[in-house]
Amino acid sequence: MNVLRLAWKSLLNRRDTASLTVLTIAVSVALLLGVEKVRSHARLSFANTVSGTDLIVGARSGSVQLLLYSVFRIGNATSNVAWSSYTDISTWPGVRWAIPISLGDSHRGYRVMGTSTDYFEHFRYADKRRLGFSEGGPFAETLDAVLGAEVARKLGYRLGDELVVTHGIGTEGFGDHDNHPFKVTGILAPTGTPVDRTVHVGLAGIEAMHMNWNRVETDLRRARGQDLTPSQITAFLLGLDNRLAAFKLQRDINQYGAEPLLAIFPGVALQELWDLMRVGEQALRVVSILVAAAALAGLLAVSLAGLNERRREMAVLRSVGAGYRHVMELLIMESALLTLVGIAMGVAMQNLALRALQPWIVERFGLLLPIGLPTAGEWPLLGGLMTAGLLVGLVPAWRCYRNSLADGLSTRL
Amino acid sequence: MREPTPDVNEELIEIENLRFGWPGAAPLLGCDRFLLRRGEHLYIRGPSGSGKSTLLNLLAGVLTPDSGRLSLMQQDTGSLAAAARDRLRADHIGFIFQQFNLVPYLNLAENVVLPCHFSRRRATRAAEAHGGVTAAARLLLQRLFVEEELDPTAPVSRLSVGQQQRVAAARALVGDPEIVIADEPTSALDFDARARFIELLFEQVQASRATLVFVSHDPTLAACFDRTVDIDDFRAETRP
Numbered sequence: 284m285n286v287l288r289l290a291w292k293s294l295l296n297r298r299d300t301a302s303l304t305v306l307t308i309a310v311s312v313a314l315l316l317g318v319e320k321v322r323s324h325a326r327l328s329f330a331n332t333v334s335g336t337d338l339i340v341g342a343r344s345g346s347v348q349l350l351l352y353s354v355f356r357i358g359n360a361t362s363n364v365a366w367s368s369y370t371d372i373s374t375w376p377g378v379r380w381a382i383p384i385s386l387g388d389s390h391r392g393y394r395v396m397g398t399s400t401d402y403f404e405h406f407r408y409a410d411k412r413r414l415g416f417s418e419g420g421p422f423a424e425t426l427d428a429v430l431g432a433e434v435a436r437k438l439g440y441r442l443g444d445e446l447v448v449t450h451g452i453g454t455e456g457f458g459d460h461d462n463h464p465f466k467v468t469g470i471l472a473p474t475g476t477p478v479d480r481t482v483h484v485g486l487a488g489i490e491a492m493h494m495n496w497n498r499v500e501t502d503l504r505r506a507r508g509q510d511l512t513p514s515q516i517t518a519f520l521l522g523l524d525n526r527l528a529a530f531k532l533q534r535d536i537n538q539y540g541a542e543p544l545l546a547i548f549p550g551v552a553l554q555e556l557w558d559l560m561r562v563g564e565q566a567l568r569v570v571s572i573l574v575a576a577a578a579l580a581g582l583l584a585v586s587l588a589g590l591n592e593r594r595r596e597m598a599v600l601r602s603v604g605a606g607y608r609h610v611m612e613l614l615i616m617e618s619a620l621l622t623l624v625g626i627a628m629g630v631a632m633q634n635l636a637l638r639a640l641q642p643w644i645v646e647r648f649g650l651l652l653p654i655g656l657p658t659a660g661e662w663p664l665l666g667g668l669m670t671a672g673l674l675v676g677l678v679p680a681w682r683c684y685r686n687s688l689a690d691g692l693s694t695r696l
Numbered sequence: 697m698r699e700p701t702p703d704v705n706e707e708l709i710e711i712e713n714l715r716f717g718w719p720g721a722a723p724l725l726g727c728d729r730f731l732l733r734r735g736e737h738l739y740i741r742g743p744s745g746s747g748k749s750t751l752l753n754l755l756a757g758v759l760t761p762d763s764g765r766l767s768l769m770q771q772d773t774g775s776l777a778a779a780a781r782d783r784l785r786a787d788h789i790g791f792i793f794q795q796f797n798l799v800p801y802l803n804l805a806e807n808v809v810l811p812c813h814f815s816r817r818r819a820t821r822a823a824e825a826h827g828g829v830t831a832a833a834r835l836l837l838q839r840l841f842v843e844e845e846l847d848p849t850a851p852v853s854r855l856s857v858g859q860q861q862r863v864a865a866a867r868a869l870v871g872d873p874e875i876v877i878a879d880e881p882t883s884a885l886d887f888d889a890r891a892r893f894i895e896l897l898f899e900q901v902q903a904s905r906a907t908l909v910f911v912s913h914d915p916t917l918a919a920c921f922d923r924t925v926d927i928d929d930f931r932a933e934t935r936p
Contacts, residue, residue, distance in 0.1 A: 285813070289802075296801030595796045601758065602793070603867065604786020604814030606779050691753040692791065692879075 286609055290616035297589065304578075304585050305625045311571070311578040312629020312668065313636065318571040319661055320637075320652050322564055328650055329557060332476045333549045335407030337529045340364065340372065340536055341518035343543035347559070350552040353384055353518040356394040356477050360386065363515040368541055373519070375535075377528045380405045382520040385489050385513060388448050393434045395448050395482045397489035397516075403429070405522055408476045418442050419469035422485050425511065426492075428465040429483040432473035440467050448482070448492055475651065487511035521546075575668055579675050582621055586614065586679040594686055602692045607684050614683050615676035622672025626665055630657060706734045708788075708874055708907055709755060713764035715932065716754060723762075724750055726932035730925075732907060734874065737898075739918050740911045742927025744880075748911055751930050752879055755909065756789055757781035769874070786815035790868025790906070792878040792897075797864035798852040805848035808833035808866045811873070818871025825872070836866035839903075840896050858889035865897050869904055876901055877909045882917070894920060 294301045333354050341349040342362040351357040373381035382405060385397030400421045403414050419442045422429055430440055440446065445464035465484060473479055490511045523529055529548065536546035597610055605613075637644075637654050644650055657665060709732035717723035724747045732738060742748045753759040754766055758781070760774045767773070769788050773781055790811065798807045812819035812829040822832035834848050840862040852863065861881055868876045878897070882890040894917065901908045910921065918924050 292801045292806075596799055599793070599797060599799055600810075601782075602756070602785075602791035603811040604782060606782035606814075608779065609814070691749065691758045692756055692793075693749050693753075 286612045287616055287620075290613050290620055293613070294617055294620060300585050300589070301621060304582050304621050305628060307578040307581050308575075308622060308625025308668075308672075309628035309632055311575040312626050312665070313633040314574050315571045315664060315668070316630065316633045316657065316661055317636070318567050319664060320633075321650065322567065323658075323660055324650050324652055325648075326557065326564075328475050330553060331409040333407075333553070334409060335405075335411050335522065336520045336549050337523040337526055338521040338533060338536070338546045339518060339549055339552070340521060340544055340546045343545045346545065346547040346552045347556050349518065349545055349547055350549065350556060352386060353520070354477065354549065356386070356396070356481060360517045363517055364519065364544065365515050365542055366513055368539065368544065369516055369519050371541075372521075372536060372539070375532070377524050377532060378521055379524045380522040382406060383486060383516045384518045384520065385486055385516045387517065388450055388489065388492070390434075390446055390448050390482045391438060393431070393438075393480055393482055395484060395489075397484055397486045397513075399486060402483065406478075406520070408474050408478065412474075414474065414478065415472040416469050417472040419467070422468050422483070422488070424466070424468075425485060425487045426465050427468040427485065427488070429469040429471060430467055431471055431479040431481045431483070433479040434482055435467075435470040440470070442467055442470065446482070448484070450493075486513050486516070489513065575671075578625070579622075579668075579671055582618060582672065583675045583678055586618060586676070587682065590679055590683055590686065593683075594690055597683060597687050598690050598692055601687060607687060610687055611680040611684050614680040615673060618676025618679070619669075619673050622669055622675075625672075626668060630665075707767070708732050708734055708769060710767040710770075711765070714754070714761045714766055715763045716750065716759065716761050717932070718750075723932035725754070725930050727764075727930045730930075732875075732909065734907055735905060736923055737901070737908045737921045738910065739921035739924040740909065740927055741913065741915065741918060741924060742911065743913045746927045747931060748879070748927055751927070752877060752911065755877060756791070757785050783815070786811060787817040788874045790870075790873045790876040792861065792864045792868045792876070792881040794880040795857060795860070795884040797867070798855075798860055800853060803849050803851055804837060804846065804855075804863055805830055805833045807852060807863055808837060808848075808870055810867060812871050815871065818873060820871075822871040829870070832870055833866065836869055836900070837863070839900060840866050842896075857884050858886075858893065861885065861893055862896065865893070865900065869900050869906065872904045872906065874907055875909060876906045877911075879911050880913070881910075882912065883914070 339349060339353050341353060342360060342364055344361050348358060349360075352360050369381065369383055372378065380401055382402045383397075383399055386394060388395040403416075403421045407413055416429075417432065419429070428446060434440070438446075444467045446467065447464050465482075465488065471478060471483075490513050521532070523532065533546040533548070536544050600610060600613070634654050637652055641652065641654070644652060709730070711727045711730035713729075714725065714727045715723055716725040740748070740751075750759065754761065754773075755768070757768050757773045757776070760766070760781075765772055765774065768784055771784060773784070776784065799810065802810065809822075809829045809832075812822055819829055822829045826832040826835055837846060837848055841859070844859075852860065855863065861884070864881070868878070881897070882893055885893060897908075898920065908921075910917070911927075
């Protein structure tokens, strides 16, 4: 029986306090890992929202605001971009593709985005992945709609269903354009981005709706060659032939003569936005680290409180030949074992909790948090906690050493 | 570390001009000359609080003299590092306390074999004599609990004080250390248990040819020993 087994048996003997200590450590580990997981995946899914777009162009406002409404469908544009500016810039040399975006309407709480079919062709998310259709295909007719995965799932829409778009962005808009329903022609595969929560229609569809035309009427007027080209849009996305040209193009757009425009790099704006949220992120992290510290303080308190009643045990161990080193090893080993078991239990708890909550988290936040062993990013946290547990063990070990020096071989205490 | 060869006249403990006092207090112990030879059964008489624990800590190499010499197995404890003294104690001394001898989280057999984990020498001896440390422990327990059936894997918490003392004796004897130091091992026992314990202890000490140092304030026990000294002989005040 080495000191490790001795420590194990000693802990089993005090299993009530030991298991409580392990439980507090486990809870703190589960929390720490949970926070870390949410943090890293929120960040990842955040960075995944847009990819492959070199510039986003909108009316002059702030870069974060432009990013928020054009990509995250949060907030509104303060002013629009003239259609002529869009058509002009999209023909500039170096521009490979341009996707117009027209926002401002909604359907039962989900934003409606007017765009062109180029959107399905060129828009990329995550690691340059293109949008895929789980059913149907892009809109073809003026009053066709393509639904994001969540919109279809939550509202129970199938291909061919009709939906009514509301002007404005609340659930109850200022007036339903109810005599001109859109027809679902496509449902996108899930992306884990705001695309899932968007109803996509053609720009012409937005125009037709605002002119209060119904489906039959629209077809008739179109047949008569009536123009459904919008006069203005909200923003547009640009893809370039050469990313190095982006800086020059950005400057040119920012100095565009016809109207004040703003061009932003999505990556830079994402970073700016994430920096804004960093305070919250760090606060979350600090809280979970403090919880871990509290658990270790509990471990320390339990170890120190037990020392006095263990002075006899130590004297007996000394009498059978244990040196100070053994006695100190025993106490450090006990702390180490408690921390180790606590960490293992915490990892298990975190996985069990995640297994139970995962459907809800996916539904509510669109975050698919992985279940399983800690990831490379989490090991250092656990390692740090293990080290802290060992360091905490040094305190009772030192105290015990002092006691042993004073007590010698005496069991009459 | 030098391995001493067994010898009938071998000096296990030798004291010369020893002085010891706790820091800030008057010298407590003093002894000009003392010898403990192999096979002796020594009775040290002394009441509690007479410096007895300090003397035992010196004999066991936990404390070292302020001046003079205390040799344990022909090695000057004052010149050895703490870890070396711990090894010396582990290899050559078995200890029995007045009470609370047992480690509460180990079972009977585990308590008995405990010294063998800190002393390879005692583990080897137990293995050579009995085929293994656990076998040695079981044999000793059998001999010390002749009239009782005892499960060696039982927890120690349900034992009576008398039974605990016998388990402690088995532990002190396992692996045949040269010296067994018993610090008032019977003072927590009633009369019958005391007599039985002394009898069994002597039997087993003799069987393993160990040297017994028995400290007690009970004068009726002195008759069982071939040599008696008074704790006063080790006290500093009596030798100015």
